[in-house]
Amino acid sequence: MNPNNDIALLDLGVALDAQGRFAEALEVYQQAENMGSRRYQVHNNFGNVLGLLGRHDESLAHYRKAIELAPQSATLHSAAGSQLAALGRFAEALLEFSEAEKLDPNDAKTRMEAGKTLFKMGRDAEGLDEFHTALQIEPGNYQTLATVAHYLAANENTAARDGSNALGLALKANELSGHVQPMVFDILGMAFAEKGDLTNAVACAQNALALANAAQMKNIAPLQLRLELYKNKQPWRESFSATNAPGKS
Numbered sequence: 001m002n003p004n005n006d007i008a009l010l011d012l013g014v015a016l017d018a019q020g021r022f023a024e025a026l027e028v029y030q031q032a033e034n035m036g037s038r039r040y041q042v043h044n045n046f047g048n049v050l051g052l053l054g055r056h057d058e059s060l061a062h063y064r065k066a067i068e069l070a071p072q073s074a075t076l077h078s079a080a081g082s083q084l085a086a087l088g089r090f091a092e093a094l095l096e097f098s099e100a101e102k103l104d105p106n107d108a109k110t111r112m113e114a115g116k117t118l119f120k121m122g123r124d125a126e127g128l129d130e131f132h133t134a135l136q137i138e139p140g141n142y143q144t145l146a147t148v149a150h151y152l153a154a155n156e157n158t159a160a161r162d163g164s165n166a167l168g169l170a171l172k173a174n175e176l177s178g179h180v181q182p183m184v185f186d187i188l189g190m191a192f193a194e195k196g197d198l199t200n201a202v203a204c205a206q207n208a209l210a211l212a213n214a215a216q217m218k219n220i221a222p223l224q225l226r227l228e229l230y231k232n233k234q235p236w237r238e239s240f241s242a243t244n245a246p247g248k249s
Helices: 006-018 022-034 040-052 056-069 074-086 090-103 108-120 124-137 142-154 163-176 182-194 198-214 221-231
Strands: none
Touching: 006 022, 006 040, 022 040, 040 056, 040 074, 056 074, 074 090, 074 108, 090 108, 108 124, 108 142, 124 142, 142 163, 142 182, 163 182, 182 198, 182 221, 198 221
């Protein structure tokens, strides 16, 4: 009825996003932009899809446009920070995360993204501070718990490892997730291995593999690698720094 209805176009783009029809969603958002829409949500959603497609430069450009329209949105600053981090522009990413934290100090997702970026820069202690703040904000989010446990259990930087806390967080994450998440069992295995309990580490790795196979996950090679390490009485180690290759054992 009205091809210039930007609200309708925005809703259509969201519906296409939800179905994974990203190319069509991009066309709709482009149509809304071409007609001169001043809704920041158009650029935000445009950026979301482009980021999912790995087109980080373009995604960042749209988040920048969205920020011009809604400069007080913590979510937009955080999203821009994530794209900057994906582009390896870590110092700029931290500036965006810092702005997001000022606007919304209780956004655990921003804290986690800032923490991961600090780890990429080799600033592990500061990264852990951000993680701990995220845990205080969202103590019942199993994904947050598991992610922090992963960093504490597997970091090749000895000073940043904490097996006891990693195990406690991973056990809580497993409980909250209903004992059905392969990613959580994988991280629980890392924590048990860090504590020297290779028997339970093997059991967790086997559970992770069984759940991953049941879910028809494609990339199970890392799970198989960790299982073999635990069987050989070795813990899992990796670097979270962007200057080193991940997955070192």
